[in-house]
Amino acid sequence: xxxxxxxxxxxxxxxxxxxxxxxxxxxxxxxxxxxxxxxxxxxxxxxxxxxxxxxxxxxxxxxxxxxxxxxxxxxxxxxxxxxxxxxxxxxxxxxxxxxxxxxxxxxxxxxxxxxxxxxxxxxxxxxxxxxxxxxxxxxxxxxxxxxxxxxxxxxxxxxxxxxxxxxxxxxxxxxxxxxxxxxxxxxxxxxxxxxxxxxxxxxxxxxxxxxxxxxxxxxxxxxxxxxxxxxxxxxxxxxxxxxxxxxxxxxxxxxxxxxxxxxxxxxxxxxxxxxxxxxxxxxxxxxxxxxxxxxxxxxxxxxxxxxxxxxxxxxxxxxxxxxxxxxxxxxxxxxxxxxxxxxxxxxxxxxxxxxxxxxxxxxxxxxxxxxxxxxxxxxxxxxxxxxxxxxxxxxxxxxxxxxxxxxxxxxxxxxxxxxxxxxxxxxxxxxxxxxxxxxxxxxxxxxxxxxxxxxxxxxxxxxxxxxxxxxxxxxxxxxxxxxxxxxxxxxxxxxxxxxxxxxxxxxxxxxxxxxxxxxxxxxxxxxxxxx
Numbered sequence: 001x002x003x004x005x006x007x008x009x010x011x012x013x014x015x016x017x018x019x020x021x022x023x024x025x026x027x028x029x030x031x032x033x034x035x036x037x038x039x040x041x042x043x044x045x046x047x048x049x050x051x052x053x054x055x056x057x058x059x060x061x062x063x064x065x066x067x068x069x070x071x072x073x074x075x076x077x078x079x080x081x082x083x084x085x086x087x088x089x090x091x092x093x094x095x096x097x098x099x100x101x102x103x104x105x106x107x108x109x110x111x112x113x114x115x116x117x118x119x120x121x122x123x124x125x126x127x128x129x130x131x132x133x134x135x136x137x138x139x140x141x142x143x144x145x146x147x148x149x150x151x152x153x154x155x156x157x158x159x160x161x162x163x164x165x166x167x168x169x170x171x172x173x174x175x176x177x178x179x180x181x182x183x184x185x186x187x188x189x190x191x192x193x194x195x196x197x198x199x200x201x202x203x204x205x206x207x208x209x210x211x212x213x214x215x216x217x218x219x220x221x222x223x224x225x226x227x228x229x230x231x232x233x234x235x236x237x238x239x240x241x242x243x244x245x246x247x248x249x250x251x252x253x254x255x256x257x258x259x260x261x262x263x264x265x266x267x268x269x270x271x272x273x274x275x276x277x278x279x280x281x282x283x284x285x286x287x288x289x290x291x292x293x294x295x296x297x298x299x300x301x302x303x304x305x306x307x308x309x310x311x312x313x314x315x316x317x318x319x320x321x322x323x324x325x326x327x328x329x330x331x332x333x334x335x336x337x338x339x340x341x342x343x344x345x346x347x348x349x350x351x352x353x354x355x356x357x358x359x360x361x362x363x364x365x366x367x368x369x370x371x372x373x374x375x376x377x378x379x380x381x382x383x384x385x386x387x388x389x390x391x392x393x394x395x396x397x398x399x400x401x402x403x404x405x406x407x408x409x410x411x412x413x414x415x416x417x418x419x420x421x422x423x424x425x426x427x428x429x430x431x432x433x434x435x436x437x438x439x440x441x442x443x444x445x446x447x448x449x450x451x452x453x454x455x456x457x458x459x460x461x462x463x464x465x466x467x468x469x470x471x472x473x474x475x476x477x478x479x480x481x482x483x484x485x486x487x488x489x490x491x492x493x494x495x496x497x498x499x500x501x502x503x504x505x506x507x508x509x510x511x512x513x514x515x516x517x518x519x520x521x522x523x524x525x526x527x528x529x530x531x
Contacts, residue, residue: 044115044116045117045119048117048118048119049119053079056076056159056163056166057073057076057167059166059169059170063170066095066172067095069170070093070094070095073167073170074091077109078091080160083114083115084112084113084115085114086108090104090105090108091105092167093105095172099173099177102171102173106164106167106168106171109160112157112164114153114156114160116153117149117153118153119145121148121149121152122148123141123144124141124142124144124145129141129142242288243275246271246275247272247275249288249309250268250310250313251264251268252306253310254267254310256302256303257306257307257310267310267313267314270313271313273321274313274316274317277320359392361392363408365387365391365392366384366405366408366409368387368391369383370384370409373387381402381405382402384402384405385399385401385402385404385405413489416487416488416489471506475503475506478502479499479502479503479511479514481502482498482499482502482503482511485498486499496508496512499511
């Protein structure tokens with residue numbers, strides 16, 4: 001058509017405009033068609049202007065068999081597939097299509113991208129836009145057209161989503177797949193329930209078996225204990241019977257030999273010792289063999305038999321006493337060895353904990369670590385040991401362990417306690433000295449005491465200032481108890497607050513002044529004692 005209607009083919013007797021084809025409507029139409037069809041974007045816009053069947057199945061159609069579903073929905077998907085940006089467009093398939101391909105088909109249409117445009121619904125056409133009076137009006141017209149196109153595009157995607165939703169709901173393949181999944185879940189639930197019931201049954205049976213076994217074991221233990229109790233009772237009765245018989249036989253033997261009361265008491269005591277310390281019936285039977293020929297129904301027996309029986313009793317008692325002494329010595333030696341080993345082990349542990357002597361640098365670092373990691377800190381002593389090892393340069397490869405740190409802190413506490421105990425003066429001496437100082441000051445003010453007496457009293461006080469506040473014995477006892485209950489390791493202000501609270505009639509300042517006064521007295525006494 002271009003070759004037929006091209007102006008170059010129609011030369012001769014025509015105007016310049018006609019020769020260029022500018023006045024030929026056919027050529028202009030062909031040229032416009034070429035511009036549209038040659039540009040993909042313009043061609044899609046042109047194709048979108050044709051009438052298109054936008055209808056989708058309602059989803060309420062009555063389908064007599066599965067084939068009717070494919071006959072109803074396949075043409076709709078194929079019709080709308082022509083607008084797809086992605087190619088190729090999958091087909092709906094039939095009843096024999098693999099379920100994976102079916103799900104892929106619906107996944108494609110759920111993410112369907114359409115190139116269809118709706119320029120034919122523009123409010124302002126190309127001529128209107130070109131005739132705009134200004135740039136702002138032209139831009140407004142374009143925006144209005146874009147707004148209309150977006151609304152139409154949105155409705156287009158809603159229509160495709162509705163089509164996919166209704167198809168998925170009616171697709172016999174997906175229906176069968178959903179039913180199969182429900183059946184699988186029901187079967188799995190039944191299996192889990194059966195497994196749970198079987199486990200509960202097994203646990204119940206196991207518990208019953210354990211209870212039966214426990215009851216049987218308890219019954220056996222009870223029977224054994226009962227049998228042992230009866231055996232002990234039987235042996236006890238037999239032992240008591242033999243002891244009684246033996247005592248009578250010994251007494252009969254002593255009577256037959258006309259023994260003195262002291263000797264008779266001696267043999268009876270031997271018999272009593274043996275009978276009370278020998279609990280084995282067999283051992284006692286061996287002793288009784290020596291007296292088997294002595295008849296207690298007779299007042300006297302033959303002299304030789306009685307002498308032999310008493311000698312045997314004496315030898316057995318002597319042997320038993322010697323064995324008892326040996327056992328006692330053995331136990332004593334074992335006990336002493338055990339104590340010795342425990343002392344050695346304790347000494348080794350103390351030496352291991354003590355380690356090398358602590359330098360001044362280590363002690364200073366340890367004090368800083370205790371302040372940095374107060375009581376209640378998680379893994380406190382591990383942190384203290386690590387801090388000491390990191391900040392001390394005198395280890396030469398020997399690190400302090402947490403046990404050594406704990407032991408050294410305990411020793412420091414003992415040293416501080418000893419120091420405080422040596423600094424505390426007895427309550428009676430402190431009270432008497434205070435009363436003398438107060439009396440001296442009072443009399444000096446009244447002019448009743450000479451300067452020499454006042455000087456003597458001041459020298460006894462160690463040259464310190466006289467306490468202006470009078471302290472009773474009860475108050476001084478409360479102060480002394482509070483000083484012991486609140487050691488110097490506490491925080492300073494907190495310590496004196498608690499001490500003043502314990503001494504109810506004195507303030508914190510008065511308690512501090514009293515403590516300093518007493519300490520000055522003690523130091524003065526020590527200095528005098530040393531000179």
